Amino acid sequence: MNGVATAGTASGGSWLSRKGNLQALGVFLFVVAGSVWALALDSRFVYMLVYVWFGLAYGMLLQYGRFCMASAVRDLFAVKVPRMAVGMMIAVALYAVVAAIVTLSGFSTFHPNAMGWHIIVGAAIFGFGIVFTGGCASGSLYKAGEGNMNSMLVILAISFSQAIVVSASGWWDALVPQSWVTAAAAQDMPAELSVTKGWFDIFTAGYIWGLKGSTTAEIFGMAESAAGIVWLNTFLTAILPVVIILVALYAFYYRKGYLRRSGKAAPTLGDELAGMWAMFTASKNTALAGIGLGILAGLHMYVTGALREHYGIFNFGELLVAMGYTNGLSIQDTVFDPGYWYITTQEAQWGGWIMQKLGIDSMDSIFFGLDNGLPNPLLNAPGFMSIGIILGASVMALSRREFKWKAPTWESAFFAIVGGTLMGIGARLAMGCNIGAFFATVTNGDPSGWVFLFGMTLGAFIGVKVFTWWMDWSAARKGGELGL
Amino acid sequence: MAMTFNKTADHEWELNVCGYTCPHPQMYTKKALQKIDSGDMLTLIFDNPSSGESIQAMCEAEGSDLVDRQEGSGSFIWKIRKA
Secondary structure, X not given: OOOOOOOOOOOOOOHHHOHHHHHHHHHHHHHHHHHHHHHHHOHHHHHHHHHHHXXXXXXXXXXXXXXXXXXXXXXHHHOOOOHHHHHHHHHHHHHHHHXXXXXXXXXXXXXXXXXXXXXXXXXXXXXXXXXXXXXXXXXXXXXXXXXXXXXXXXXXXXXXXXXXXXXXXXXXXXXXXXXHHHHHHOOOOOHHHOOOOOHHHHHHHHOHHHOOOOXXXXXXXXXXXXXXXXXXHHHHHHHHHHHHXXXXXXXXXXXXXXXXXXXXXXXXXXXXXXXXXXXXXXXXXXXXXXXXXXXXXXXXXXXXXXXXXXXXXXXXXXXXXXXXXXXXOOOOOOOOOXXXXXXXXXXXXXXXXXXXXXXXXXXXXXXXXXXXXXOOXXXXXXXXXXXXXXXXXXXXXXXXXOOOOEOOOHHHHHHHHHXXXXXXXXXXXXXXXXXXXXXXXXXXXXXXXXHHHHHHHHHHHHHHHHHHHHHHHHHHHHOOHHHO | OOOEEEEEEOXXXXXXXXXXXXXXXXXXXXXXXXXXXXXXXXXXXXXXXXXXXXXXXXXXXXXXXXXXXXXXXOEEEEEEEOO
16 A cells, blocks of 8 residues: 555653553553452462453454454455455464464363354354444454443343343243254253253253264374374364465455556466465554464463363362352353353353343253353353453553443444344354354364354355345435435 | 535545444445545544454555544544545
């Protein structure tokens, strides 16, 4: 681009003399003080603080790179910009490399997702929703940290829609076939879970538990070998698809404009490679954030895995019991504790916990009662990762003078609530969002993540078509210039 | 606040999408750039930081020049000359 004049952010005096920097420092010190307080209560809270601080770092990088995976699929179709799709692929490649090292060192916390049609259906609903909310699950968290109250509404909608979906029964049960009810009944689960009541319980016990989830190395019986981990999980499942997608992004979305700008009428292979590099570096912030997030996400698994080894536990619930906190644990004495970057399940727990306080108990569901528990938000380790993302994004946005409280309009609030609800429903059907069901899976050799990305892309494509139609109709109705 | 798109002078336009989040700002900018003539100047006012990255990439792809950027307090005023 020619003639770009950069922003005039005139400043004088010391770094701290700027109000935004002072506020950013205040938020940072708040996290430091909270961490010290938690450690003073019990040093074993360091396990939870790992989530907090990785969340803080994720939030800072997400805001720095405007790193929103909704944009990765949406902006391809809406404005033909591959920036975020490229950033996402860079992050996948880096995460995959670090994840391989973590797995080889024996500290991986990863579990593959069950492969089935539910992934495409759930991901498509999720992908449709993200077009209307303006952000994916983690994107909504970092935008909330920029002061965007629409994104806060999206988080609320994701939280409560999931909590309702996983615990609803009655007429909802008609949504699932009788064969799933029969299969669920045959699972021999404790009566208190009532697995044949509640459509999501029936879906989980009668359908999901009958599916198989495996990494590519496991499929080929090479899960224990270094060759299986490196070549099948990392190269074949992550790196090779990333390279193919990057070449496709270049060919369909970047090449034509690049060759025009650089005046190459008959490009050589060197010109094409230079074009690919130009695409990678077109948005340095996004590329740097992708590199940072990829490495951090892998390290997160390593640190949590090492701490589990240190404390001799498999799940944070065991540590909570040892510390004397037994409320809100599942019947297995577990809580949701993925050990890596994850977003939606802890938000479902927030919604479920509030509903429980309002008298709507959902601990008879498989999702909360058997698997994830409903811990107090002050003891919800992954929940603190989400809060860390919001605070980290606030620190970065305040220091870059980009923080601004933005109140929703009726229209944007409607989109946030409806879109967020669809994201919540989609995430539960697909067993995760773009982070837990895509980013964390493909990087650890689980091919189900690519199925999620396909479904999310399909949903986003349809979402952009509907959104464009609505924008045109709305502008025409108002008689504005853009409606002509 | 509603989106506004006005002609401010000969060959000069202003698009204000403050209050809008993704994907509104980049989609409205795309529509505005499609509407104005080559060489016209578009003043774009927005306050959704993440839209900026996509708008900058869109300008680069289409050859439009981002000739001025004023940023601060969470708001952005960019001037784009359409290719």
